[in-house]
Amino acid sequence: xxxxxxxxxMAAYNSEMNxxxxxxxxxxxxxxxxxxxxxxxxxxxxxxxxxxxxxxxxMSRFDGWGKPAIPVQESPKLVEDFAALRAERTAADARIExxxxxxxxxxxxAPFSWYSGALGRDQTQPLWVLVSHFFNHQTHHRGQAxxxxxxxxxxxxxxxxxxxxxLPALGIA
Numbered sequence: 001x002x003x004x005x006x007x008x009x010m011a012a013y014n015s016e017m018n019x020x021x022x023x024x025x026x027x028x029x030x031x032x033x034x035x036x037x038x039x040x041x042x043x044x045x046x047x048x049x050x051x052x053x054x055x056x057x058x059m060s061r062f063d064g065w066g067k068p069a070i071p072v073q074e075s076p077k078l079v080e081d082f083a084a085l086r087a088e089r090t091a092a093d094a095r096i097e098x099x100x101x102x103x104x105x106x107x108x109x110a111p112f113s114w115y116s117g118a119l120g121r122d123q124t125q126p127l128w129v130l131v132s133h134f135f136n137h138q139t140h141h142r143g144q145a146x147x148x149x150x151x152x153x154x155x156x157x158x159x160x161x162x163x164x165x166x167l168p169a170l171g172i173a
Contacts (some may be wrong), residue, residue, distance in 0.1 A: 001128050004103045005172040010135040011100035012170055013161050015093040021145050022048070022086050024154035033082060037148040040141075044152070046076030047145040048085060051138060053078045055092055058134045061114045062127075063099045072118070103131075 025033055025044050033045040041050040053075035059065040070078065079085035112127040146156060158164050167173035 001126075002108065002132055004100075004105060004108065007100040007103050007108075007131060007135075008097075008170060008172055009161070009165065009167075010138075011093075011097040012165055014135065014138050015097055016164055017142055017156075017159065018089055018093055020156040020159075021142060021149060022089060024149045024156045025082070025145075026086070027154060028152055030082065032152055037151060039144040039148055041076045041144075043076070044145055044148045045082060045085065047141055047148065048089065049078035050075040051141050051145075052085070052089055052092060054137055054141075055096065055134075058130070058137075059092075059096065059099065061112075062131075062134075063095075065095070 025048070028044070030045075034043045036042045036046075037044065039047050041047045050072075053068050053070070053072065056065055056068050057072075060067040068075070068078065079088055108126070108128040108131065110127055111124050112130055113122060113124040114130075115121070116123045146159065149156060
């Protein structure tokens with residue numbers, strides 16, 4: 001089972017990698033960010049939008065955030081303006097980090113119930129499994145965005161979790 005330090009680590013990693021990917025994407029024009037690169041959600045911006053959509057969906061369950069107003073199929077169009085998307089991503093990342101700090105071992109071990117729109121039924125699993133999925137989903141789609149950015153000639157810097165975070169500053173070293 002994961003622990004609270006792992007959750008804080010992953011929340012910090014999520015924020016840092018989003019900063020790096022959005023900085024790389026900011027040097028591209030809108031056409032390049034929105035060009036279909038063959039990723040599951042099409043473009044760099046579509047992938048970023050889907051990630052924000054997914055984070056909002058899970059955080060609506062975990063922490064009472066508002067649910068996205070559009071279905072997953074429309075998630076690549078969640079926020080049309082890149083500057084607005086970047087600002088919303090930054091705000092969401094700060095909220096995710098704050099939520100992760102508040103997690104405790106008992107909550108992670110407890111059963112968690114929610115309605116899965118994807119499966120069309122109620123589900124119950126230990127929260128730690130769902131939190132693992134939440135962070136894995138981020139990493140998976142950020143990898144797609146990273147590949148699209150690399151193809152577009154952009155650099156994001158290192159992506160290796162072990163080398164880019166200041167663990168003592170996070171209080172988990």
